[in-house]
Amino acid sequence: MLFNVVITDSGFANHDPERELLKGHAELKKIDWKDEEELRFKTRDADVLLVQWASISQYVIEGLERCKAIIRYGIGVDNIDLKAAKEKGIRVCNVPDYCINEVADHTIALALAALRQIPAVDTNVRQGDWSIVLPKEVAPFDEMVYGLAGFGRIAQAVAKRALGLGFAVKAYDPFVAPESMRLLHVEPVDRDTLMQQSDILSLHLPLKPDTVHFLNGRSIARMKPNALVVNTSRGGLIDTAALTEAISKRQIWGAALDVFEEEPLPLSHKLMEMPEVVLSSHVAWYSRRSIPLLQRKVAEEALRAISGVPPLHSVIPFS
Structure with a gap:
């Protein structure tokens, strides 16, 4: 059975790095959403969420039926309700070692x-x-x-x-x-x-x-x-x-x-x-190398999540 990895949003030209790493392990799906209600509906069956700028609120998190991890494309996680994720037992991970x-x-x-x-x-x-x-x-x-x-x-x-x-x-x-x-x-x-x-x-x-x-x-x-x-x-x-x-x-x-x-x-x-x-327009992170590196690191964390391996970068401490 393939796991369901959902990309809520991103500004990348493609998701080839993620697909290559997750091939044979998970089906990768990018969704289009307009509001919180639609986001909750389209993510409810996700095993892993990959998030860039979308607001992953308590309401969205409460609708997740089997999610193991929410992984941010980036360093900051202020667009994710960490308290709600912890209460639901969902890992929240980021990529603090790129760019x-x-x-x-x-x-x-x-x-x-x-x-x-x-x-x-x-x-x-x-x-x-x-x-x-x-x-x-x-x-x-x-x-x-x-x-x-x-x-x-x-x-x-x-x-x-x-x-x-x-x-x-x-x-x-x-x-x-x-x-x-x-x-x-x-x-x-x-x-x-x-x-x-x-x-x-x-x-x-x-x-x-x-x-x-x-x-x-x-x-x-x-x-x-x-x-x-x-x-x-x-x-x-x-x-x-x-x-x-x-x-x-x-x-x-x-x-x-x-x-x-x-x-x-x-x-x-x-x-x-x-x-x-x-x-400048939020471009400090950018270089020719930074985008594929970020995508690969996020996909590696997603693979760890669906494989039951401890995350490399979890922003929520679990006992």
């Missing part, structure tokens, strides 16, 4: 583009303004602090790049031992110190109830007026309205953002008009 270098590279690229004001200078050159000084004053990198909120795999890769560029690097992460940071030449600090001392505040936290709006009006008020906010993690880490207001009032220098609370970012949003803000 590390891609996101770290993109994070640094955004920070440098903003600090060196590349988009603004490019626009000026194309308009005939051949100024040999930058539009806004900027310190040399070796006089700046690169602050990391979170110190997981990606943040550690960003730290190595920032150190190589001459930044002093400091990090806040209550779940990482200070000595582990020091071994990588990163200074451990508390949250308030990170806010107060960072010239670049780079966000690398998971989105959980206690990290929603990690950066808000109150925390922004503690930051330097020349501070730059960089986010390649999750849009919900930032109170977008508070950030927009802070930049418009020049309470901080600017932002470089790849992720947003609302995606796509509306064309009418004030951030679109701000020259102090560099924007």
Whole structure:
């Protein structure tokens, strides 16, 4: 008997890597859905769910009749109701060990583009303004602090790049031992110190109830007026309205953002008009290698689930 592996959604051109790995073990089916009711109906007989952006709510999970695992195409699992999955005895897995270098590279690229004001200078050159000084004053990198909120795999890769560029690097992460940071030449600090001392505040936290709006009006008020906010993690880490207001009032220098609370970012949003803000469209994860690697790792986890093998990356601890 073939198991039933259902892909709720994805933006991939095809699912050949998954089909190849699951051949002979499972039937792979991608569904089209419009709402929660239809999603519940079309997933009820799934043995494994493969999910990219679909919201797997308590209602959807309660309708799963025999599901062994929900596997996310990516690192974050904030679109899956973890509590409901645990109560139902369903594993929730992710892929935390792909696109590390891609996101770290993109994070640094955004920070440098903003600090060196590349988009603004490019626009000026194309308009005939051949100024040999930058539009806004900027310190040399070796006089700046690169602050990391979170110190997981990606943040550690960003730290190595920032150190190589001459930044002093400091990090806040209550779940990482200070000595582990020091071994990588990163200074451990508390949250308030990170806010107060960072010239670049780079966000690398998971989105959980206690990290929603990690950066808000109150925390922004503690930051330097020349501070730059960089986010390649999750849009919900930032109170977008508070950030927009802070930049418009020049309470901080600017932002470089790849992720947003609302995606796509509306064309009418004030951030679109701000020259102090560099924007990209949730592309930090992308490279020629990252897509097939992600698909293969998800399929391998699905194969483990239907084979009764313990998962490689389960985000819900089971006894």
